[in-house]
Amino acid sequence: MNKRFSILELYKKSNDFLTKKGIESSKTDTEWILSKFLDVEKIDIYLDRKYIEEQFLINQIRQAILRRAKREPLQHILGTVEFYNCSIKSDSRALIPRFETELLVELVVKKLPNDFNGRILDLGTGSGAILVALAKEYPYAECVGIDKSANALTLAEENLALNQCSKNVTLSIFDWHSDVFSQKNFDVLVSNPPYLSFKEWMTCEPEVKEYDPKDALVSENDGLLDLETIIKISPEILKEGGLVALEFGYGQSEKLISVSKGFLNEISIANDLNGRRRFFFGRLIS
Ligand SMILES: C[S@@+](CC[C@H](N)C(=O)[O-])C[C@H]1O[C@@H](n2cnc3c(N)ncnc32)[C@H](O)[C@@H]1O
Incomplete structure (x- = not known):
């Protein structure tokens, strides 16, 4: 049976993993990754009202966190950067x-x-x-x-x-x-x-x-x-x-x-x- 996670649970697991890997910006990086892949606001993570059961979403987030743990820049993982008045693919x-x-x-x-x-x-x-x-x-x-x-x-x-x-x-x-x-x-x-x-x-x-x-x-x-x-x-x-x-x-x-x-x-x-x-x-x- 597939495991389901609350959004806050997913955040804590991901943040702990990145912290252990020595990523100083683990907290904000995890927030960005979850809000991008789950299409939520950062505040929604802490309100913890959402459960994630879709395995493909959990896998996408896991892959993104693993990439960040290997020091790939967050901007490459998210795919775009907000720059001045535009969105720039990176x-x-x-x-x-x-x-x-x-x-x-x-x-x-x-x-x-x-x-x-x-x-x-x-x-x-x-x-x-x-x-x-x-x-x-x-x-x-x-x-x-x-x-x-x-x-x-x-x-x-x-x-x-x-x-x-x-x-x-x-x-x-x-x-x-x-x-x-x-x-x-x-x-x-x-x-x-x-x-x-x-x-x-x-x-x-x-x-x-x-x-x-x-x-x-x-x-x-x-x-x-x-x-x-x-x-x-x-x-x-x-x-x-x-x-x-x-x-x-x-x-x-x-x-x-x-x-x-x-x-x-x-x-x-x-x-x-x-x-x-x-x-x-x-x-x-x-
Ligand atoms: C610091 S990056 C700036 C990229 C972008 N303008 C920005 O601000 O994010 C410098 C750019 O100059 C290009 N470049 C370096 N030497 C060059 C040269 N001799 N002639 C033309 N472009 C060059 C590099 O390929 C790179 O894309």
Whole structure:
């Protein structure tokens, strides 16, 4: 005979298992998994008014908890991430969109008029998170996303469809170290490029090291090569007065400011929610 569980029983068993496996976020991860697979609110778990008898549901939850115990990121298990104004499908083809990158989008939006209808380029679009968020915010803008990873671009394509913004967005494969840029005259160049040094990447949790593509995270020259390259090629991409908006890593701001001297002005640096310098803005000198 199949066993049935109350929802709270299922929660306690799953949470205990993840705790024993050393998952620090076991409580919230279990809540997310149960609410996704049982289609309930988190509060319903604690109200404990539901019994689960369907074996396929119990198996789905068991599989999800086992995956999390092996340090697979919660976002891959749930399949989507809420990012700014959209839902982004997330799997091993591209970096999981990060919380701080939502802040980059927010800061870009603050700098553009509500009815912006110019041209936006997202360098290293990955899952398409930044691109989709901006394309939804500005349905009359022309948005372009590029990445060197063909795998990431297939995921970005699915995210455009999921968020119904394929109409004002195009994607193409491009490597900013070796390919020559043919499209010019953008009003905005936004990018969250790889910016970790190899040493920093080595200290990352297994969720990052084993499941996010390394190429999406690590850059040569102590994490600076891709950021510096993007700043240097910005005059070939932007219109005069066009905006450069970049996310960068700890301790990199002074180097970026110095690289941009002579062709970008109105340079400003913004902090993340922990008060650390993480976002670079500048405009192409007219
Ligand atoms: C940190 S991820 C950002 C992904 C996404 N924009 C986000 O914010 O979640 C950096 C992206 O840049 C891409 N990338 C790395 N080096 C590149 C290069 N030389 N040319 C083009 N894309 C590159 C990676 O494939 C990856 O998708």
